[in-house]
Amino acid sequence: MKRQILTLLAVLLLLGCGIIDKKNQQTGSFHTGVYQNLFVELLGLSDEEVKLKIDNAFNQLFYGDDKTERVYYPMGDDMAYIVDINNNDVRTEGMSYGMMIAVQLNKKEEFDRLWKWAKTYMQHQSGPHKDYFAWHCKTDGTKISINSASDGEEWFVMALFFASARWGDGEGIYNYKKEAQKILDAMLNKSENSDERDVVTNMFSKKHKQVVFVPNGDADDFTDPSYHLPHFYELWSLWADKENNFWREVADTSRSFLKRAVHALTGLAPDYANFDGSPIDRWGGGHNNFQYDAWRVAMNVAVDYQWFAKDKWAIEQSNRLLNFFYSQGIKNYGSLFTLDGKMLMPDHSEGLVAMNAVAALASDLEIRKEFVRELWELKIPTGHYRYYNGLLTMLGLLQVSGNFRIYHIK
Structure with a gap:
């Protein structure tokens, strides 16, 4: 907190002295080092109260009751996995979220355990899917599907880059930056x-400069x-050892x-959605509607706007979304909707509450x-659906409190 205050004061001093051009100054946390803590700024809570809330959430999800609270489970002396309780499987989504949560909270042991499990059991070491x-x-490491879901790799890369910046690179699989680059190389090669269904393809379309749903x-x-994670791609354009212009174009395209x-x-x-943004429901299931994946677009x-402040459209969009949910009743809005606002599922879900915050x-x-x-008053999810709701709640707490930060590669 002290560092944030000093950074802000320095920026204000430079503005006042005319050293920074007010019209052309670069904003966003990437440039200023300042991250909003809305719990403090809007609710008047103390830094100590916020830290306790976050610590309690982490401890419950990672070390709480085995049957009703935790989603993180150690395996042997140096590995761990995160379980989707409802489906009784381990997903790249959850593993990469867990690694990101760990690096943001400076939990190196938990990060390394998750990464070793993912590296050992989930990453392909040979063949067309290599890397x-x-x-x-x-949970025993047996692959259920050999295919990839692109968001897992995206979050793995970003978490590994941050680990490299925060802790430095080690040997072997703990050379975090090298491992991140290896995944980036696979994405485009x-x-x-x-x-053809069995053909493994790029994770990013070079023609459309967009992430694909599944690379096959x-x-x-x-x-x-x-x-679509433009704030991640913006950093990759700076830190990757090749294809930097491509990643910058992907950020703008997203x-x-x-x-x-x-x-x-x-x-x-x-x-x-199609690459032109129009909704698509390829295999049925209503995925042309606002469903569980789409909750995360708000985040x-x-x-992206907090980190880079590239386009004020983000303000308009966030206002539009919050106005819609406010009109539905802030205490009890549903979780699934048609795009024009017809409710499809009345459940009031913790994960969506977190993303809207x-x-x-x-x-x-x-x-x-x-x-x-x-979000502040939300209880950390327990029970059968605690995996997705719980991880989104944890990410939401970090982001809204200013504890979801860029750790800069030197």
């Missing part, structure tokens, strides 16, 4: 595209809006894509305070 990860496995022949011609993907009135995004838009980082509405309060 991609099987998107889900049994498979077949460009295919209509029958799922690489559309995308998932929640997989920001433009999200504008097309969300509904103009509600701000809701679909689970799946991605807001964190993150949108407050980019909103300038008075009501954003109420969304932040809803």
